Amino acid sequence: MTAMEVPEPRVDWRSKGFFLPAGERSASDYAREKPSLFGGGFTWPVLTLRQSAAEANIATMAAYCARHDLDFAPHAKTTMAPGLLAAQFAAGAWGMTVATPSQALVLRRLGVQRIQIANEVLDATALRWLAEESAEIYIQADSLAGVEAAARAGRIRVFAELGHPGGRTGVRTLDELEEVARAITEAESLEFAGVTAYEGQLPTEPEVDAFLDQLVAGVSRLRAAGLMPPGARVSAGGSAWFDRVVARLAALPRDLRLILRSGASVTHDDGFYAERTPFRRVPDEGPLTAALEIWAQVLSVPEKGLAIAGMGKRDAPFDEGLPVAWEVRRDGAKTDTGPIAVTKLNDHHTYLAADGLQPGDLIRFGISHPCTAFDKWRHIPVVDDDHRVVDVLQTYL
Structure with missing residues (x-):
């Protein structure tokens, strides 16, 4: 902690x-x-x-992750408020997620030791800094160019990222996922961290489930190819579908650790997330x-x-x-x-x-x-x- x-x-x-x-x-x-x-x-x-509401939300998510044996790395970009991040760590958060190297720098100056940058990083200046940091920092890659840029910088932990058509970053096929994962593994300076994905932009439960099933299939394929070692991690879960992440990724081997990244849960809202919170589907697990x-x-x-x-x-x-x-x-x-x-x-x-x-x-x-x-x-x-x-x-x- x-x-x-x-x-x-x-x-x-x-x-x-x-x-x-x-x-x-x-x-x-x-x-x-x-x-x-x-x-x-x-x-x-x-x-x-x-x-009172923020404290209750933090406790609710901590209890949810404990019940389902998840590591929690909430997305710090939601608040970028040290007081709230410290409260989440005090409740048992495994680490913090950020979107950019600049946000990672802020968290490092605040003493955070475990950070996931939920993006591919191509900026050579930022990559050199990441390679020199003694903290446990992860980045993502969805291209050979991203892997090569990280490898040139030095020792860095890298997730291979799976995406979906019309989404943001992430490879679109399992062939590409294996290609990126293999490139990370074969780069002497890089450490293969596992596989990451983001389901939050998908609008319906069937689409989310299908994408998460593809994620499970991708992890299984990498294991069969000898690219997914025991103890590797799988990272997913925005604030709208984390119940489906838990349900569909239950099929993963038990020696893999699942990192949940839901960031908006700390304050919730009266609009977008009030309508989309997973606790509307699984009310006994909430509320926020x-x-x-x-x-x-x-x-x-x-x-x-x-x-x-x-x-x-x-x-x-x-x-x-x-x-x-x-x-x-x-x-x-x-x-x-x-x-x-x-x-x-x-x-x-x-x-x-x-x-x-x-x-x-x-x-x-x-x-x-x-x-x-x-x-x-x-x-x-x-x-x-x-x-x-x-x-x-x-x-x-």
């Missing part, structure tokens, strides 16, 4: 959502004082993380709860049926669905104003179809797709169930 080095976040006038015209404050200050989110030290919009909320103020009610909130594309994710309005506060109290629908976002404005709102109302929004929420906020207040700020998360690009 990694003991991460988590720098204490400090906020000042540069920190969006916090209102500090002068001076700075530390996460310890907030933890000691526990100010109300509505007490004047914050301004709108502000993204918050509900502590949305932990991210954005509070924004109604700025204008310019015509009947239309209200404008001061939140936009620079604040809230919109690539996998629009935010949803859950609660209205007026004069410090929760208020029933009737139904509210988000219809579109500009850079700093949200259009609401609603009849009961007034200028100055505060609205609590849930978000869809946490990955593109975290990248908009460098500091995030962590709140308890009474909306008192008990910590501050810092995020890294």
Whole structure:
């Protein structure tokens, strides 16, 4: 288990959502004082993380992986927040997954010792750095060019990646998978780590199952060819289909270790993953709860049926669905104003179809797709169930 080095976040006038015209404050200050989110030290919009929900989600995924004897390497690119990554390690995470060498560098500087880069790496500068690092770092390859680039850099651990038609990276056939795996094995400077795949872009369960069955067939073929040694690893599992990964990859030999990479589970959401979470199919194994909320103020009610909130594309994710309005506060109290629908976002404005709102109302929004929420906020207040700020998360690009 990694003991991460988590720098204490400090906020000042540069920190969006916090209102500090002068001076700075530390996460310890907030933890000691526990100010109300509505007490004047914050301004709108502000993204918050509900502590109880995040802690429950981390515990749920840790228990799920333990029940199914999986190694968990959650995708750190979801949050790039050291506080949350440290909590996942404390719950038993095997390692962390990232998308780029830059993200791997951040995790190394935070003390993470086991990292999977879920991509082929071709940049010679990054490959030389990876080869020189003493940590356990893995990359992926889906081409002979990728294998050759890694081999030129030095000692590197490499997965052969299987993909599917229309998907992202990964070879498309088992012949190509064997060719890449053989090239990794025959390169003196490389260590063959196993096989990796990503099923998350497939839209239906039958398509996911067929692809995962192909992954099992590919692993079996590599074993028969003497290319998949005992103790090798198989890595798969986004946040939408990890139950199918567990079900279909149960056919793998027991001496192989399965690494699950589901990253969005740490905060879940009120949109994309709320609809697609595997715990809708296997409810006894869950649940996950949305932990991210954005509070924004109604700025204008310019015509009947239309209200404008001061939140936009620079604040809230919109690539996998629009935010949803859950609660209205007026004069410090929760208020029933009737139904509210988000219809579109500009850079700093949200259009609401609603009849009961007034200028100055505060609205609590849930978000869809946490990955593109975290990248908009460098500091995030962590709140308890009474909306008192008990910590501050810092995020890294």
